[in-house]
């Protein structure tokens with residue numbers, strides 16, 4: 001069944017034909033994984049879900065940098081997860097797995113995440129998906145939303161009118177019961193570290 005994308009700034013699904021661009025390691029120049037790790041602040045032995053993992057470029061890198069945690073790449077498109085597996089098998093990482101959000105096994109990872117990374121995906125998430133993110137989190141869990149900044153003229157990424165400004169991103173997460181604990185600005189991105197309001 002097609003997920004409800006009502007509320008998403010860019011309601012079109014990510015086109016897997018553009019997947020190769022996700023594997024460009026030049027992305028690390030303007031958004032280094034080592035800068036995301038302190039923002040994520042993942043507890044040792046904790047579980048990180050990379051929500052909308054795509055080809056898993058960042059999931060693989062974080063799993064390599066943090067062998068003490070478990071990383072689960074989640075995506076709604078099986079095609080993306082096939083590409084994810086190719087990247088992952090090349091590195092044979094024991095602490096990295098994937099989960100297709102339309103598979104029945106998905107229910108088993110509900111309420112298991114200490115942290116969720118949602119990278120370059122907030123603008124694609126409809127209202128239903130925003131609630132779904134919360135359902136994956138442990139009560140004390142946190143989500144790091146990192147997305148393209150609509151205020152910045154960029155040589156890469158989606159058109160500016162397909163994404164949010166940092167202020168609009170902030171409003172979007174507040175509207176779904178998140179509290180913003182920390183904010184960061186990167187050259188092309190904004191980041192919001194969020195808890196869930198009780």
Ligand SMILES: C[S@@+](CC[C@H](N)C(=O)[O-])C[C@H]1O[C@@H](n2cnc3c(N)ncnc32)[C@H](O)[C@@H]1O
Nearest residue numbers: 014022052053054075076077080119120124129
């Ligand atoms: C622009 S790509 C970003 C991929 C990855 N986070 C990265 O930065 O390399 C967005 C990905 O999110 C996935 N996605 C979008 N909405 C989703 C949802 N509701 N649940 C799971 N995955 C989703 C898409 O299928 C796509 O693979």
